[in-house]
Amino acid sequence: xxxxxxxxxxxxxxxxxxxxxxxxxxxxxxxxxxxxxxxxxxxxxxxxxxxxxxxxxxxxxxxxxxxxxxxxxxxxxxxxxxxxxxxxxxxxxxxxxxxxxxxxxxxxxxxxxxxxxxxxxxxxxxxxxxxxxxxxxxxxxxxxxxxxxxxxxxxxxxxxxxxxxxxxxxxxxxxxxxxxxxxxxxxxxxxxxxxxxxxxxxxxxxxxxxxxxxxxxxxxxxxxxxxxxxxxxxxxxxxxxxxxxxxxxxxxxxxxxxxxxxxxxxxxxxxxxxxxxx
Numbered sequence: 001x002x003x004x005x006x007x008x009x010x011x012x013x014x015x016x017x018x019x020x021x022x023x024x025x026x027x028x029x030x031x032x033x034x035x036x037x038x039x040x041x042x043x044x045x046x047x048x049x050x051x052x053x054x055x056x057x058x059x060x061x062x063x064x065x066x067x068x069x070x071x072x073x074x075x076x077x078x079x080x081x082x083x084x085x086x087x088x089x090x091x092x093x094x095x096x097x098x099x100x101x102x103x104x105x106x107x108x109x110x111x112x113x114x115x116x117x118x119x120x121x122x123x124x125x126x127x128x129x130x131x132x133x134x135x136x137x138x139x140x141x142x143x144x145x146x147x148x149x150x151x152x153x154x155x156x157x158x159x160x161x162x163x164x165x166x167x168x169x170x171x172x173x174x175x176x177x178x179x180x181x182x183x184x185x186x187x188x189x190x191x192x193x194x195x196x197x198x199x200x201x202x203x204x205x206x207x208x209x210x211x212x213x214x215x216x217x218x219x220x221x222x223x224x225x226x227x228x229x230x231x232x233x234x235x236x237x238x239x240x241x242x243x244x245x246x247x248x249x250x251x252x253x254x255x256x257x258x259x260x261x262x263x264x265x266x267x268x269x270x271x272x273x274x275x276x277x278x
Contacts, residue, residue, distance in 0.1 A: 029261065036254055049238065049251045056234035057255065063148070063220045063230065067155035068213055074156060075163030082168050093164070100161035105154075106222055112154040113226055118142050151223035155216065162212055170205035171197055203274050210267030214260045221256070231255055 040046040082093035100108070121142050131137045174197050182192040224233035231252055239248040 026265075033254075033258065033261075040251060040254065045244065046247055046251060049244065049248055052238050053231055053234050053248075053251055053255060056229050056231040059148075059228060060217070060220050060230040060232075060259075063152055063155065063223055063228070064213075064217050067152050067159065067220070068216050070152070070156035071159035071163050071212075071216075072209075074160035076167055078160060078164035079167040079171065082164065083171065097161045097164055100157060101165075103158075105158045105219055106225070108158050109151060109154040109222055109225070112157065113147065113150040116153075117145050117150050121145060147226040148223070148228050151226055151228050155219065155223075158219075159212060159216055163209065166205050166208045166212070167201070170201035173204050174200045206267065206271055206274065210264065210271075213267070214263050217259050217263065218256065 040050055078093050078096055081089040082097070084090055084093075103111075121140050121144075124140055125132070128137050128140075132139060178196055178200075179192060182196045187195065220230060221232040223230055224236060227233065235248045235252040239245045242248070
């Protein structure tokens with residue numbers, strides 16, 4: 001009896017392995033990841049490097065999660081403004097997208113950190129003058145806005161323009177007949193968006209949004225130029241003090257690969273699940 005399942009299952013397994021779309025690249029990548037992980041854990045110096053870099057791993061994850069969530073929220077507002085019936089809202093949204101997309105992320109990071117943040121603080125202090133005179137709030141100083149907060153704001157602004165274009169395309173891809181049918185059923189604008197447009201748009205925009213999430217994980221390394229203690233900054237500090245540049249940046253690259261490949265596989269799995277649900 002024990003030979004029956006093996007005899008029945010082996011041909012199917014062999015057929016899947018011979019299939020042209022079998023992800024051999026994933027098998028090779030997994031083998032490389034396991035081999036690199038074993039090499040890191042088996043070497044005392046590399047283990048120490050990994051332990052030091054892991055201190056910045058939480059900052060990298062935190063920056064990516066907050067910035068991507070903020071970019072989704074702001075991008076959705078810009079996308080809806082771009083499809084508004086009001087000419088001013090449409091033109092303001094297009095102007096925002098074109099300006100932000102035309103500036104490199106690193107330049108935008110420097111501008112918001114060293115020009116935008118002081119301007120916002122000055123504006124807040126001017127608006128809060130009555131509250132400050134009443135003793136309700138204190139004067140806000142530029143140093144009160146942390147470099148981490150400035151870096152997150154810069155990433156939110158930078159990626160919101162790309163997210164807005166993705167969401168706008170996904171919303172416009174929903175067939176107009178379904179929106180008209182929802183109107184005929186008496187659904188209001190918010191109900192139509194939540195029940196008809198959004199579920200279908202999500203399936204369309206999930207792959208490009210997943211690409212943007214992976215790109216943000218990599219671009220989060222730019223916050224190291226402000227001294228934020230993420231993985232890249234911790235690696236830069238450790239390599240400068242130990243002169244172990246090859247080992248340190250190899251571990252840095254390994255950590256980023258683990259994060260980005262895991263996210264890519266997670267997005268693909270969610271994609272397949274949504275396709276089956278549809």
